[in-house]
Amino acid sequence: MTPIQQREVVKFVPNVPVEVALKFAMPGKIISTKSGERVLFTLADDRVMFLDLGVAKKVEDLGVNVREKFFLCRPPVGKKDAEWTAWLSPETEKTRAKVEVAPQREAPPEETTLEKKLRESIELAKQGKLGELGNGMFAVQAGASAGTPAPVQADAQNGHRTSDNDNGNTNGTNGNGAPKHPEPSAPPVWAQSLLGQTNALVDVYAAALSTASSKHGNQVKPEDVRTLLVTAYIQCSKGGLYAG
Numbered sequence: 001m002t003p004i005q006q007r008e009v010v011k012f013v014p015n016v017p018v019e020v021a022l023k024f025a026m027p028g029k030i031i032s033t034k035s036g037e038r039v040l041f042t043l044a045d046d047r048v049m050f051l052d053l054g055v056a057k058k059v060e061d062l063g064v065n066v067r068e069k070f071f072l073c074r075p076p077v078g079k080k081d082a083e084w085t086a087w088l089s090p091e092t093e094k095t096r097a098k099v100e101v102a103p104q105r106e107a108p109p110e111e112t113t114l115e116k117k118l119r120e121s122i123e124l125a126k127q128g129k130l131g132e133l134g135n136g137m138f139a140v141q142a143g144a145s146a147g148t149p150a151p152v153q154a155d156a157q158n159g160h161r162t163s164d165n166d167n168g169n170t171n172g173t174n175g176n177g178a179p180k181h182p183e184p185s186a187p188p189v190w191a192q193s194l195l196g197q198t199n200a201l202v203d204v205y206a207a208a209l210s211t212a213s214s215k216h217g218n219q220v221k222p223e224d225v226r227t228l229l230v231t232a233y234i235q236c237s238k239g240g241l242y243a244g
Contacts, residue, residue, distance in 0.1 A: 010049040012074040019089060020049065021069045026060055051084075058086040068092045121231055122224050205229055 012018055021044040028039040028051075039056035041049050044067050051059065055072070064070050069089040075082030088096075111119075187195075208229060212220040 008047045010043070010047055012049075012072065014074045015076045017071045017073040019069055019071050020047075021045075021067050022064060023066065025066055026064070028056060055084040055086070058084060062086055062088060064088070064092075068095075118228065122227060201229070201233065 010018060010020065020041075023042045023044045023046070028041040030037055030053075031040050031050075033050070036052075038050045038052060041051065041056075041059075043049065049072075051072075059070070059072070062070055069092050071085075071087050071089060073085045075084060205226065208225045209222060212222075212225050
């Protein structure tokens with residue numbers, strides 16, 4: 001290593017900025033001189049500079065790393081209360097800005113557990129993968145509904161089974177050979193329950209569509225809301241939350 005006495009010492013002329021870069025990390029080495037304690041810095045070009053403790057503190061406050069360029073400027077002679085100034089070079093500022101912005105672009109937004117489950121359920125439903133999902137939810141085909149058999153009546157006299165056709169008449173006949181009309185009666189309990197649950201689901205679906213539209217705009221489509229509603233309803237039904 002070249003002795004300090006043989007190295008070039010940076011001369012600071014009053015009011016003239018000097019660009020420098022450190023060869024080693026902060027802090028510098030404190031040494032005793034005839035004018036008091038000073039801080040020795042070795043520069044990237046193997047020169048050395050001696051700074052008063054106050055000026056060295058300004059360099060330390062810049063947080064400069066090895067080989068980062070910065071400027072030092074000695075105040076004009078005779079100016080009262082004048083102080084040294086220290087600032088980063090434009091090249092160093094640009095480099096630091098790139099390093100600070102890059103992680104913000106690359107870091108993806110953190111996904112919550114609920115968001116992950118809903119996303120997986122929607123993706124699997126769109127791909128036609130029905131049944132139990134690995135995330136604890138249940139995917140069903142969009143638009144699918146349970147088939148309900150037509151109510152069947154029995155002829156007490158001849159034991160024939162009759163059912164309603166499209167025009168409201170029955171397939172059985174009375175003693176005169178005329179079509180036999182059933183007696184009007186109240187809907188069965190299962191039909192009333194089914195109607196009530198269907199109406200409730202329609203109300204929930206409409207409310208969910210309104211919320212999705214007001215909060216998320218076009219990001220959540222109606223078919224996605226329908227799939228989530230059917231999935232949630234089936235899951236709750238399996239847990240015994242709803243009574244038929």
